[in-house]
Amino acid sequence: MSDSGILSGEFFMNGDEASAEGAISAGCRFFAGYPITPATEIAERMARRLPQVQGVCIQMEDEIASMAAILGASWGGIKSMTATSGPGFSLMMENIGLGMMTETPCVIVNIMRGGPSTGLPTLVGQADVMQARWGSHGDYEVIALSPSSPQEMFDLTIEAFNLSETFRLPVFVLSDELVGHMSEKVVIPPPEQIRLISRLRPTQTPDQYLPFMAGENLVPAMACAGEGFHVHVTGLTHDEQGYPQTVAQVHERTVRRLVDKIRFNTSRIVRVEEFQTADAEVVVVAYGCTSRTAREAVQILRSQGRKVGLLRLITLWPFPEETIRRTAQGIKAFIVPEINSGQIAYEVERCAQGRAETVLLPMMGGTIHTPEMIMEAVKEFLP
Amino acid sequence: MKFWRLPLDAGSHSIPIGELHIIKDRCKGCGFCIEFCPNQVLKEAPEFNKKGYHPPLVTKQGECVNCNLCEIICPEFAIYSVLKEHKELTAEDIAGYSEK
Amino acid sequence: MKIRYQPIVPFNREAVDRLIDEQHGLHPDDQYLKPGRIPHIWCPGCGLGVVLNTYINGLKMSGIPIDRSVVVSGIGCTGRVAGYLNMDTYHTTHGRAIPFATGISLARPDLSVTVFSGDGDLFAIGGNHFIHAARRNINLKVICVNNFNYGMTGGQVAPTTPVTARTTTTPYGNAEASFNLPYLAHASGAVYVARWTTFHARQLVNAIAETLAINGFTFIEVIAPCPIGYGRPNKIGSGLDEMIYYKENSVVRNGADPREADVSLRGKIVVGKFSEEKRPTFREDYEEKVLKKFRRTEG
Amino acid sequence: MTTINKTEIRLAGFGGQGIILAGHILGKAAAIFEHLQSVFTQSYGPEARGGACSADVIISEGDIFYPRVSLPRILVLMSEEAKNTYGRQMAKGAVVLIDQDLVQLDAVPEGCSLYKIPATRLAEKLGRTIVANIVMLGFITSVTGVVGYEAMKEALFDSIPSGTEELNLKAFEKGYEYGKKQKSESCSQNPE
Numbered sequence: 001m002s003d004s005g006i007l008s009g010e011f012f013m014n015g016d017e018a019s020a021e022g023a024i025s026a027g028c029r030f031f032a033g034y035p036i037t038p039a040t041e042i043a044e045r046m047a048r049r050l051p052q053v054q055g056v057c058i059q060m061e062d063e064i065a066s067m068a069a070i071l072g073a074s075w076g077g078i079k080s081m082t083a084t085s086g087p088g089f090s091l092m093m094e095n096i097g098l099g100m101m102t103e104t105p106c107v108i109v110n111i112m113r114g115g116p117s118t119g120l121p122t123l124v125g126q127a128d129v130m131q132a133r134w135g136s137h138g139d140y141e142v143i144a145l146s147p148s149s150p151q152e153m154f155d156l157t158i159e160a161f162n163l164s165e166t167f168r169l170p171v172f173v174l175s176d177e178l179v180g181h182m183s184e185k186v187v188i189p190p191p192e193q194i195r196l197i198s199r200l201r202p203t204q205t206p207d208q209y210l211p212f213m214a215g216e217n218l219v220p221a222m223a224c225a226g227e228g229f230h231v232h233v234t235g236l237t238h239d240e241q242g243y244p245q246t247v248a249q250v251h252e253r254t255v256r257r258l259v260d261k262i263r264f265n266t267s268r269i270v271r272v273e274e275f276q277t278a279d280a281e282v283v284v285v286a287y288g289c290t291s292r293t294a295r296e297a298v299q300i301l302r303s304q305g306r307k308v309g310l311l312r313l314i315t316l317w318p319f320p321e322e323t324i325r326r327t328a329q330g331i332k333a334f335i336v337p338e339i340n341s342g343q344i345a346y347e348v349e350r351c352a353q354g355r356a357e358t359v360l361l362p363m364m365g366g367t368i369h370t371p372e373m374i375m376e377a378v379k380e381f382l383p
Numbered sequence: 384m385k386f387w388r389l390p391l392d393a394g395s396h397s398i399p400i401g402e403l404h405i406i407k408d409r410c411k412g413c414g415f416c417i418e419f420c421p422n423q424v425l426k427e428a429p430e431f432n433k434k435g436y437h438p439p440l441v442t443k444q445g446e447c448v449n450c451n452l453c454e455i456i457c458p459e460f461a462i463y464s465v466l467k468e469h470k471e472l473t474a475e476d477i478a479g480y481s482e483k
Numbered sequence: 484m485k486i487r488y489q490p491i492v493p494f495n496r497e498a499v500d501r502l503i504d505e506q507h508g509l510h511p512d513d514q515y516l517k518p519g520r521i522p523h524i525w526c527p528g529c530g531l532g533v534v535l536n537t538y539i540n541g542l543k544m545s546g547i548p549i550d551r552s553v554v555v556s557g558i559g560c561t562g563r564v565a566g567y568l569n570m571d572t573y574h575t576t577h578g579r580a581i582p583f584a585t586g587i588s589l590a591r592p593d594l595s596v597t598v599f600s601g602d603g604d605l606f607a608i609g610g611n612h613f614i615h616a617a618r619r620n621i622n623l624k625v626i627c628v629n630n631f632n633y634g635m636t637g638g639q640v641a642p643t644t645p646v647t648a649r650t651t652t653t654p655y656g657n658a659e660a661s662f663n664l665p666y667l668a669h670a671s672g673a674v675y676v677a678r679w680t681t682f683h684a685r686q687l688v689n690a691i692a693e694t695l696a697i698n699g700f701t702f703i704e705v706i707a708p709c710p711i712g713y714g715r716p717n718k719i720g721s722g723l724d725e726m727i728y729y730k731e732n733s734v735v736r737n738g739a740d741p742r743e744a745d746v747s748l749r750g751k752i753v754v755g756k757f758s759e760e761k762r763p764t765f766r767e768d769y770e771e772k773v774l775k776k777f778r779r780t781e782g
Numbered sequence: 783m784t785t786i787n788k789t790e791i792r793l794a795g796f797g798g799q800g801i802i803l804a805g806h807i808l809g810k811a812a813a814i815f816e817h818l819q820s821v822f823t824q825s826y827g828p829e830a831r832g833g834a835c836s837a838d839v840i841i842s843e844g845d846i847f848y849p850r851v852s853l854p855r856i857l858v859l860m861s862e863e864a865k866n867t868y869g870r871q872m873a874k875g876a877v878v879l880i881d882q883d884l885v886q887l888d889a890v891p892e893g894c895s896l897y898k899i900p901a902t903r904l905a906e907k908l909g910r911t912i913v914a915n916i917v918m919l920g921f922i923t924s925v926t927g928v929v930g931y932e933a934m935k936e937a938l939f940d941s942i943p944s945g946t947e948e949l950n951l952k953a954f955e956k957g958y959e960y961g962k963k964q965k966s967e968s969c970s971q972n973p974e
Contacts, residue, residue: 032585292849455688459522
């Protein structure tokens with residue numbers, strides 16, 4: 001282990017553990033959480049690892065408190081994270097909204113299981129995609145990443161911290177039970193190969209500094225507690241000084257910036273992996289564990305000479321609208337397998353704008369699609 | 384209790400005299416300062432302030448002992464006292480307090 | 484989809500500065516208040532201004548500089564305290580001030596973190612967080628302003644509303660038993676428990692200064708008038724009448740058993756410093772029992 | 783272009799037997815010490831001890847995408863309930879390994895082969911029944927050769943608490959030797 005606490009080397013670990021290691025490597029030094037299957041392994045690993053790097057791990061009384069505590073720690077100037085699954089994610093929604101409104105960088109890992117309610121605690125689901133997008137009330141834009149392997153749990157947790165620090169908002173790692181509990185080889189690079197980004201800090205004097213005044217990139221510099229800036233931070237609609245204002249003009253300005261800082265930077269944020277899409281006539285759109293099945297199916301179909309490709313969504317939010325729009329031209333159909341009754345498929349259909357048909361392959365959860373299910377759907381267009 | 388003479392150590396004691404400052408237009412007229420002033424130095428002013436409340440008025444100039452209770456009990460940060468001087472203890476003061 | 488946004492009116496600092504009360508700076512304590520934030524929103528006769536005032540005086544007495552002080556509050560009338568103080572202040576969500584403050588306190592153990600909130604925020608929606616933070620002995624100074632009702636929403640029943648008291652949601656009188664807050668705090672593990680009323684401003688300043696010097700989870704309940712939400716429907720009268728009621732009906736009993744500190748609608752109010760004890764904070768124990776194992780010795 | 787040289791392995795037993803740890807060690811041996819690709823997944827009920835559970839490992843020379851084991855080529859059964867739950871599905875020519883004291887099984891589908899070991903009893907003789915899973919790992923190593931002896935041993939040492947190396951090594955060797963002997967016997971019986 002290096003001085004930075006990064007466990008460089010090759011490991012055989014599950015997605016949850018890899019996510020925790022990603023957090024440590026990203027410089028996360030505060031974790032607050034509450035036990036919940038299938039995300040508990042993250043809390044357990046953080047409880048063991050954080051003290052080794054002089055960080056703090058606390059098991060709070062519930063997920064509401066966990067979410068509040070990581071916001072507090074972030075304002076204390078420390079990178080912070082929590083991890084949960086469906087029921088806990090629901091409880092976190094209120095303070096996720098506070099994090100959005102107060103532009104607090106932090107990371108929330110959601111290891112999705114079958115829902116609604118307690119649902120299938122130990123089995124896979126992908127039905128929190130829209131909750132991640134719209135779960136807290138009011139208007140805001142989110143960033144959600146979807147890892148499909150333990151290695152990506154590591155990589156994308158770091159990426160989530162970097163995005164949260166760059167754009168100042170809570171960022172979601174929207175994983176699932178299969179990826180969280182699946183073990184594979186995870187390569188943790190040496191510290192010098194890990195690119196880290198830290199929040200923008202004020203350059204002005206406290207008299208001149210306006211805590212919510214953003215420059216051209218729409219992200220304000222952040223002064224944390226005890227730095228002498230006397231910042232007021234509130235979940236109420238606030239002006240650039242941070243003072244509450246019950247004025248429509250201020251609300252328009254504040255909320256627009258929360259939305260625009262993501263919308264205008266979508267091209268910087270969005271990541272997709274395209275596999276054999278160039279000449280494809282049918283494109284499978286998949287994410288998380290489902291993308292692995294899709295990849296298997298596409299490879300088998302290609303070996304049979306069928307022109308099919310895979311668009312793997314690494315970023316779920318902001319949605320890669322442009323990629324879908326572009327891909328829709330000249331293909332027959334999008335096939336969208338997902339472990340829910342249809343969430344991302346609606347986005348795909350919206351962006352396809354009628355240029356290609358969209359076929360949803362829903363699965364309510366508890367298990368994953370088989371390659372055959374996807375192959376059957378493709379074969380309807382490519383017999 | 385009555386004192387038949389000035390206490391022998393009277394010279395080592397003094398009475399602080401405070402000067403009250405009232406920021407009239409901040410007052411919301413709750414009346415706390417007037418009610419709880421231990422020396423009843425204040426009363427309600429007959430005129431309104433900008434907000435339409437009656438702010439306090441100092442009635443007994445020189446009787447404020449700078450205890451600053453009004454200052455810490457004012458919800459509006461509208462009144463404060465500063466120490467003006469220390470007055471020597473006189474027989475009248477003793478008599479005055481004894482009567483209370 | 485084409486988007487036609489509403490025009491944006493840019494932030495105008497000069498216009499904002501013009502809103503700063505021309506009287507700002509006249510009062511010696513104005514340096515503790517954020518410019519442009521006074522007058523506050525609280526009603527005439529409300530006790531919250533008194534608590535804000537006594538907090539500033541307690542802070543002055545403690546000698547802790549404002550750069551090292553943090554105030555976190557929840558939602559409600561008391562929640563607004565944070566917005567007026569000229570220091571790092573956080574106005575969080577309803578009931579969640581304590582866990583938010585827990586994060587700050589653990590991230591920056593060198594800072595003095597005070598939680599200001601009302602009885603509804605801290606003990607109804609936030610009750611679970613309160614007992615757990617007290618149990619863990621998180622280094623937080625909790626000041627609970629108890630006005631026996633939900634003031635900001637117009638005077639509804641709270642977990643502290645005495646039996647038979649009237650609120651807008653107990654129009655026939657409250658049928659629920661209420662919390663005895665010092666007893667609850669003490670039982671949950673708070674290392675310092677006191678209750679005063681806003682009438683006891685001087686004792687309150689001392690108590691706040693005293694708790695600011697303590698490393699641990701401290702609790703001060705401040706009983707405060709709410710003339711609109713509580714005083715009027717219960718025929719107690721104005722804020723001043725409530726203050727006079729406290730003056731006449733408070734019994735100072737330092738060291739009293741908090742079990743005997745129940746508050747009723749027309750009864751006596753036991754006030755005083757009920758308990759103080761020493762035990763390690765969460766951070767101290769975590770430092771000693773966990774972090775120390777991995778601390779590299781210098782050299 | 784489809785995944786090549788893919789071996790699917792399923793270990794099944796009851797919770798508390800160390801099935802999950804055995805699967806983890808097997809996956810680690812392949813991924814870290816044999817420099818292959820491997821995926822380890824598991825299925826279990828809500829109970830921490832007692833219910834049927836399975837550990838699934840896929841080992842391959844190339845990338846593994848679909849992570850589920852559908853028809854295992856190596857099936858390890860360590861309880862009767864596990865046999866009932868997981869014992870029916872296997873690939874053609876699968877190798878089935880059982881703890882003979884805990885699983886009643888005398889025949890496997892045609893083309894498949896069956897190997898028996900009293901893993902739990904052997905572990906008991908070593909002093910701790912909890913190392914039955916490690917005895918079985920040794921047995922798997924010598925019977926199937928799915929990962930090498932050295933890689934498995936390294937993965938074993940990398941996964942167990944320090945201070946237990948001696949016992950675990952004994953258990954591993956016991957299973958390994960037991961398998962080696964049986965393998966050579968079966969080879970002499972069925973020269974192919």
